[in-house]
Amino acid sequence: MIPAGPEGADFQTIAGQLGALLEREKRRGRKFLRWGPAGRRALAALEGKADPGLLLEQLNERIRKCRRCRLGFDRRQAVPGEGPAPAGVMIVGEGPGEEEDQTGQPFVGPAGELLTRMLQAIELPRERVFITNVIKCRPPENRNPEPGELQACFPFLKEQIRLVRPPLLVALGGFAARTLTGSDRKISELRGRSFSFEGRLVIPTYHPAYLLRSPENKRPAWEDLKKIRRELDRLGA
Numbered sequence: 098m099i100p101a102g103p104e105g106a107d108f109q110t111i112a113g114q115l116g117a118l119l120e121r122e123k124r125r126g127r128k129f130l131r132w133g134p135a136g137r138r139a140l141a142a143l144e145g146k147a148d149p150g151l152l153l154e155q156l157n158e159r160i161r162k163c164r165r166c167r168l169g170f171d172r173r174q175a176v177p178g179e180g181p182a183p184a185g186v187m188i189v190g191e192g193p194g195e196e197e198d199q200t201g202q203p204f205v206g207p208a209g210e211l212l213t214r215m216l217q218a219i220e221l222p223r224e225r226v227f228i229t230n231v232i233k234c235r236p237p238e239n240r241n242p243e244p245g246e247l248q249a250c251f252p253f254l255k256e257q258i259r260l261v262r263p264p265l266l267v268a269l270g271g272f273a274a275r276t277l278t279g280s281d282r283k284i285s286e287l288r289g290r291s292f293s294f295e296g297r298l299v300i301p302t303y304h305p306a307y308l309l310r311s312p313e314n315k316r317p318a319w320e321d322l323k324k325i326r327r328e329l330d331r332l333g334a
């Protein structure tokens with residue numbers, strides 16, 4: 098019998114207990130019912146061979162219910178992100194805007210369309226990329242996220258990176274670049290350089306929303322995109 102966990106025990110604790118139970122029953126030669134695809138994924142998770150897609154969906158559910166900072170009380174819905182896991186690249190933007198808040202999807206609207214075209218330009222289909230933001234809920238009136246809000250949301254981004262395991266992170270705009278590089282410099286000073294976050298390569302570049310307002314920066318952004326393509330080829334991602 099599985100001992101009752103503390104209230105709010107996380108999935109991994111419960112999975113660990115169930116995994117140990119399954120292991121014990123297997124050693125005793127017990128047979129189990131046949132599992133369908135969903136059951137096999139759950140079984141893999143319970144046995145410690147966790148399906149990253151399943152764990153990511155569970156993380157998304159936690160993000161959708163989160164009220165860790167005040168943005169959780171003002172949003173229509175949280176926007177966890179989307180894409181495959183594992184993925185060769187993770188794009189990290191700033192936070193949801195009005196259309197993202199309405200749809201629950203990251204990078205929709207004109208900035209999202211530009212991002213899709215930027216990825217196409219380096220032969221990187223959007224569906225092969227995991228796309229998220231440093232802040233998962235829309236700040237009112239699209240104001241800048243505050244330091245306490247960035248800090249409260251950061252563990253979700255770290256957990257996404259752990260599950261998606263991208264060799265390359267692309268930081269779009271100053272907030273994402275400063276979060277992933279630990280620097281307090283402007284995006285114009287960070288782009289063109291390479292950084293590391295927990296052993297993963299980080300390339301900062303301009304946010305597509307900024308490029309729509311400042312098209313004169315499309316040329317340096319194109320240089321960054323070519324660099325991303327080169328690094329992807331080098332990493333075999």
Ligand code: SF4
Nearest residue numbers: 163165166169234250
């Ligand atoms: S912004 Fe992040 S920390 Fe704040 S409520 Fe939304 S998900 Fe939670």
